[in-house]
Structures are given as structure tokens and as C-alpha cells.
Amino acid sequence: EPEVTQTPSHQVTQMGQEVILRCVPISNHLYFYWYRQILGQKVEFLVSFYNNEISEKSEIFDDQFSVERPDGSNFTLKIRSTKLEDSAMYFCASSLIAYNEQFFGPGTRLTVL
Amino acid sequence: GQQLNQSPQSMFIQEGEDVSMNCTSSSIFNTWLWYKQDPGEGPVLLIALYKAGELTSNGRLTAQFGITRKDSFLNISASIPSDVGIYFCAGHSPKTGANNLFFGTGTRLTVIP
Numbered sequence: 001e002p003e004v005t006q007t008p009s010h011q012v013t014q015m016g017q018e019v020i021l022r023c024v025p026i027s028n029h030l031y032f033y034w035y036r037q038i039l040g041q042k043v044e045f046l047v048s049f050y051n052n053e054i055s056e057k058s059e060i061f062d063d064q065f066s067v068e069r070p071d072g073s074n075f076t077l078k079i080r081s082t083k084l085e086d087s088a089m090y091f092c093a094s095s096l097i098a099y100n101e102q103f104f105g106p107g108t109r110l111t112v113l
Numbered sequence: 114g115q116q117l118n119q120s121p122q123s124m125f126i127q128e129g130e131d132v133s134m135n136c137t138s139s140s141i142f143n144t145w146l147w148y149k150q151d152p153g154e155g156p157v158l159l160i161a162l163y164k165a166g167e168l169t170s171n172g173r174l175t176a177q178f179g180i181t182r183k184d185s186f187l188n189i190s191a192s193i194p195s196d197v198g199i200y201f202c203a204g205h206s207p208k209t210g211a212n213n214l215f216f217g218t219g220t221r222l223t224v225i226p
Contacts, residue, residue: 004155031212043156043201045213056211091155098212099144099205104155 002026004105006092012111013082021077021108023092032075033093033102034067036060043091049075050098082112115140115206117217125223132189134220136202141182144205146214147174149198156201160187192224 005024013019025032034046047057049067066078075094079086089109093102119136126132136145144163148156160171162178162185169176175188185202202217 006155033213035214042218043203043214043216045215048212050212056213058213089153095212101146101158101161102214103158104148106155107153109153 002028004092004094004103006090006105006108008108009106010109010111012113015084015112016081019079019082019110021079021090021092021110023075023077023105024073025075025092025094026096026103027073029094029096029103031055031095031098031102032067032069033095034077035091035093035104036088037091037107038088046077046090079110082110084112086110087112115142115204115208115215117202117204117215119200119202119217119220121220122218123221123223125225126192128192128194128224128226130192132192132196132222133186134188134200134222135184135186136217137184138204139183140206140208142204142215143182143207145176145178145185146203147176147185147187148201148203150201150219151198156203159200189222192222194224194226197222197224 007022032049037043047061048055064080089107091107092105095102146161147159150156160176166180167178173190199219203214
């Protein structure tokens, strides 16, 4: 069964460093998303991406964040200068159509020291 | 953002018992999705609901889209130890018109063998 994959599973970085989190969405899906979950809290939306551009973003997704679909399979989230409060699980998700089921990857645990 | 409140926050049940949990919002939603999350992993989609009043089953799981469009419930029958985890409701809000999901606060289920 097709699934969303994410790498790395765990990333440790120093405050101020750049990180890139990678995702491979389900192959025939057209909509891609990033969410994050701070430990013990609910899942929060960051950004959605369709037709090679950002379609929506939340207040969390400030100028330090960017997304890219560098090729036909990968979808990346870049944090330019990490802060301590960026420590969280980051989930990639994809859906075939809008306003429909979204399928999540296993997540990348980001730890900022 | 839209607030989705889940109840109960946590529950401890004996194996074999039935479980019921709810998700409520102060505003209407266009979809209701139920996810299960195991520790350190991504949310796994259990059931998706798209119409007010819709009742859908997936094995031992049954979920309903409330007729007011402001609530949904998830029932699990004859619980087993692998049902342990955190259950999240999520949905699309017509208020924002956005394609992203808003997540509930979660219900943590513990099944005692």
C-alpha cells in the first residue's frame, strides 16, 4: 500500500543552524502539507502546497520556513535558522484532492539544542 | 484557529469493553476525520466522514458526522490491547475555506489486558 515516507527520522541541530526535512508523498497525490506537533500537544498545520506553489500557510510558517518540490517525488521543508522552540515532530502529509483524506508520514523528530 | 475539543482527555478500559469518544466544535466543519497516533509515530487515518449524519464503520470502529456539523463521535467495540494510543479528530473548516486540517486535543486510550 502506498505511503508517505520521511527522512531523517530524527535530526539534532544547534540553534541557528539550517535544517532540511525531506518527504516523499504518495506518488499520485497532488496536494502536500507540513504539520508539526510539539511534544504532548495536538498536531498543528504549517503549510500546504499545490501546483508548485504554497496554497495556504499558518502563522507559524514565518520567513524562517520554506518549502520546495525539487523534483517529481520529493517535498522538502527548510528551516533557515532554527530556534529552540522549533523542536517538535514534523509530519508531511499528502492528499489526492482538496478537502479530502490526508495521509501522514511517520514524522521527523527535530531537536534544537 | 478553529478549536476542536475532544472528550474524554484520557480513558482506561478493560480489554473487551466498548469505547466512545467525542469531538466538538463551536463552528461547523465540512469533513471529520479520525486518526490514531502511536508514540513517536505519525497519525494513521481510521475513518473519514463527508456528510452530516453520515455513519461509517471500519471493522470494530464506527464514527458519525453529527447532524449539526459541529460534532463527531468515534466508537470502538470489543477493545483489544493494540487499540492503545491517542485518537485525534480532525476536520476542514468552511470558515477558513482552507484545505488544511484542524486537529482536536486528542483522547488517550489505555486498554488493560
